[in-house]
Amino acid sequence: MNVTSEKQYSSETPPRVTEALGQSEKFLDFQERLSRVAPVNRPVLLIGERGTGKELAAGRLHYLSNRWHRPFLTLNCSALSPSLIESELFGYEKGAFTGASQRRIGRFEAADGGTLFLDEIGNIPLEVQEKILRVVEYYAFERVGSPDSIDIDVRIIAATNADLKALAASNRFKLDLLDRLSFEVLIVPPLRERSEDILLLANYFAGRMAVELGWEEIPEFSPEAVKALEHYNWPGNIRELKNVVERAVYRSDSLKIGDIIFDPFRSPYQSQEPELPTDSPGTKGLSTDQIDPIDKSMKKAVWDLKIQMLESALAKSKFNQKKAAKILGLTYHQFRGLYRQYKEMKNEE
Ligand SMILES: Nc1ncnc2c1ncn2[C@@H]1O[C@H](COP(=O)(O)OP(=O)(O)OP(=O)(O)O)[C@@H](O)[C@H]1O
Ligand SMILES: [Mg+2]
Numbered sequence: 001m002n003v004t005s006e007k008q009y010s011s012e013t014p015p016r017v018t019e020a021l022g023q024s025e026k027f028l029d030f031q032e033r034l035s036r037v038a039p040v041n042r043p044v045l046l047i048g049e050r051g052t053g054k055e056l057a058a059g060r061l062h063y064l065s066n067r068w069h070r071p072f073l074t075l076n077c078s079a080l081s082p083s084l085i086e087s088e089l090f091g092y093e094k095g096a097f098t099g100a101s102q103r104r105i106g107r108f109e110a111a112d113g114g115t116l117f118l119d120e121i122g123n124i125p126l127e128v129q130e131k132i133l134r135v136v137e138y139y140a141f142e143r144v145g146s147p148d149s150i151d152i153d154v155r156i157i158a159a160t161n162a163d164l165k166a167l168a169a170s171n172r173f174k175l176d177l178l179d180r181l182s183f184e185v186l187i188v189p190p191l192r193e194r195s196e197d198i199l200l201l202a203n204y205f206a207g208r209m210a211v212e213l214g215w216e217e218i219p220e221f222s223p224e225a226v227k228a229l230e231h232y233n234w235p236g237n238i239r240e241l242k243n244v245v246e247r248a249v250y251r252s253d254s255l256k257i258g259d260i261i262f263d264p265f266r267s268p269y270q271s272q273e274p275e276l277p278t279d280s281p282g283t284k285g286l287s288t289d290q291i292d293p294i295d296k297s298m299k300k301a302v303w304d305l306k307i308q309m310l311e312s313a314l315a316k317s318k319f320n321q322k323k324a325a326k327i328l329g330l331t332y333h334q335f336r337g338l339y340r341q342y343k344e345m346k347n348e349e
Helices: 025-037 054-063 082-090 126-138 164-169 175-181 196-212 223-231 237-251 293-316 321-328 332-348
Strands: 044-047 072-076 115-119 140-142 149-151 155-160 184-187
Touching (some): 025 184, 054 115, 072 082, 082 126, 126 175, 164 175, 293 321
Parallel strands (some): 044 155
């Protein structure tokens, strides 16, 4: 009988464990909690925005546990359809469904003795959640198309960016599974909350990129670039920082990196002048070339005033963007919109 082996899921060489860098208090607290729970044989739930390092943290939880020499497998639940999630997790018997031409073991069986990382767990359908709950409670499951129960010893680490409590409240996530998985909940801090780490990480990624490009010296960021990196909000967190830095390094002609491009999609053909709101008096229903030149100069005057106020609020708040938004009487979201336009203008200069 052709049973898919554990090898199918694990690589020949052990995975490269990336060093998790950071020296901010929030990051160190997080790492401390992670190291403490790693050897405790219970599920852990990692919650964090995209690109914060959830997968990296899951790997560390495994390699710092007593299961480190056993398999560490991952299933990204957002990448698969509901029926595929079930057969990927639990495997299937020959003939279980059309196309099941041979028996195949699933991730749970392949991870026996080790750790299974369920990424984007909020996307798991309810029927499959029921089956996972049984594994967590009774260490047993059945392959799809088989009545036989298989005993298993797998530690589950789950990750999500979704609000699982809200999903549970609207019956889209099983509350009893959530209770079991949340033995320990680790919240990965977003990069904007650990701004002390931005430069450390930026220099690390820049150095690695330089080595990859075969440069003989390690590049440095100009003071303006440092300021730009430190003041950006990093919605895509560390993954975005890595991309931005690597792009800046490879594009640079010198070892002093000055040009930081946050948005690679920004078109050089777009007008840099900010648009007036479409419902502003006098412009309704008119195309740009129908607007009187006097309106255009007014537009520029309004823009200059906005910039003046923005710069003064940033100075007063010592570059704390939340405080600056408050000084200006803007919501943080409105402030970010204005700030982005401002940064683009500065980058153009
Ligand atoms: N503390 C850190 N030090 C160095 N690199 C890090 C750190 N945290 C994350 N990274 C790197 O940032 C990138 C994103 O990390 P990871 O894939 O673990 O994030 P994620 O939270 O799982 O993202 P997503 O939600 O998009 O799946 C990876 O290249 C990872 O190696
Ligand atoms: Mg991930």
